[in-house]
Amino acid sequence: MNDPARDPEDSLDALFALARTRRPDTSAAEYAFETRLLGRLRTPTETGSVWAMASWRLIPFFAACVVALMLWHAQVVAQTNEAEQMAYVENPEPFDSWNNLN
Amino acid sequence: MEATLAGDDDAFAELASRHKSRVFGVAARFAGNAAELEDICQDVFVQAYFKLRQYRRDSPFEHWVLRITTHKCYDYLRKRRRSGTTLSVEALLESGHEPSAPEPPAPHPGLERLHAALAQLSPKERLVITLLELEERSVLEIAGLTGWSAANVKVRAFRARTALRKLMEHQT
Numbered sequence: 221m222n223d224p225a226r227d228p229e230d231s232l233d234a235l236f237a238l239a240r241t242r243r244p245d246t247s248a249a250e251y252a253f254e255t256r257l258l259g260r261l262r263t264p265t266e267t268g269s270v271w272a273m274a275s276w277r278l279i280p281f282f283a284a285c286v287v288a289l290m291l292w293h294a295q296v297v298a299q300t301n302e303a304e305q306m307a308y309v310e311n312p313e314p315f316d317s318w319n320n321l322n
Numbered sequence: 323m324e325a326t327l328a329g330d331d332d333a334f335a336e337l338a339s340r341h342k343s344r345v346f347g348v349a350a351r352f353a354g355n356a357a358e359l360e361d362i363c364q365d366v367f368v369q370a371y372f373k374l375r376q377y378r379r380d381s382p383f384e385h386w387v388l389r390i391t392t393h394k395c396y397d398y399l400r401k402r403r404r405s406g407t408t409l410s411v412e413a414l415l416e417s418g419h420e421p422s423a424p425e426p427p428a429p430h431p432g433l434e435r436l437h438a439a440l441a442q443l444s445p446k447e448r449l450v451i452t453l454l455e456l457e458e459r460s461v462l463e464i465a466g467l468t469g470w471s472a473a474n475v476k477v478r479a480f481r482a483r484t485a486l487r488k489l490m491e492h493q494t
Contacts, residue, residue: 232487235436236455242433246346249359253342254335256360257367261331 323383326374334374338367341384345391351452352395354402362398366391385466392449392467399445439489447482454479 325333345363353359369390370377377386440448453459453467454475461479465472 231432232436232483232490235432238430239433239436239456240458242430243347244350246343246350246359249350249356249363250342250346253346253360253363254339257338257364258331258335260364260368261334261371 323374323377326371334367334371337383341387342367344384345387348388348391348457349395351456352399352448358398362391362394365394369394389467389469392453396445396449396468399448403445435490435493436486439486439493442489443482443485446478447485450475450478451482451486 323333323337326337342363345366346359349359349362349366353362366387370387373390377383440452443451449468450464453464454461459467461472461475464470464475464479468475470478
């Protein structure tokens with residue numbers, strides 16, 4: 221006689237056979253299932269909830285947009301500051317010319 | 323079916339009543355508890371209701387519904403894996419048990435190990451090994467239910483069995 225415990229393959233087959241015989245009892249869950257199903261089918265679909273779900277799912281996209289805008293803004297500010305500094309270096313006293321006009 | 327397509331919801335309820343046992347039977351192999359089982363089965367029939375026009379009558383209605391069931395179960399397995407929750411069939415047996423019903427069989431240590439190992443498999447592996455070994459479906463039937471090729475089913479079943487054996491060896 222082969223001992224099923226010795227051969228893992230036999231042991232696995234024996235467990236599968238045992239599991240097949242122990243099918244979960246779903247009779248309680250099946251009770252009045254049609255009524256609950258019809259209740260769900262007759263519930264009008266709320267378009268608002270669809271939009272809410274879509275907007276929640278778009279949060280990463282919006283977050284990425286905000287980060288990109290912040291980076292772009294920081295870059296623009298840095299370029300502006302640099303340009304202003306360059307202008308100042310090239311023309312350190314811009315008000316003189318304005319005063320000269322008067 | 324014609325009546326359902328004509329808008330008779332009660333006819334669909336009758337259709338659901340006729341096929342619910344098979345759907346519950348398959349879904350119970352994958353569901354973690356009674357609430358999840360209810361969700362899967364409702365999702366199956368809701369999808370069947372809204373896609374009834376897509377049903378081509380080249381195969382029995384039950385096959386079509388079981389194909390939807392298989393896909394829904396796979397979706398739930400993936401969702402559960404993402405959320406990281408593990409549930410057992412033993413929990414399902416207990417949660418669906420009514421006080422008036424006869425006592426469920428005592429938990430078998432080997433079966434508990436098997437279900438614990440099954441819960442650790444990938445969704446695809448679990449799906450294929452459950453359908454093949456617990457539901458006793460043929461490779462061709464599984465290919466029809468999942469949409470995978472027969473060769474793919476065989477390869478996945480082989481890998482699932484190997485993984486399951488290793489997991490169970492680690493448990494001992």
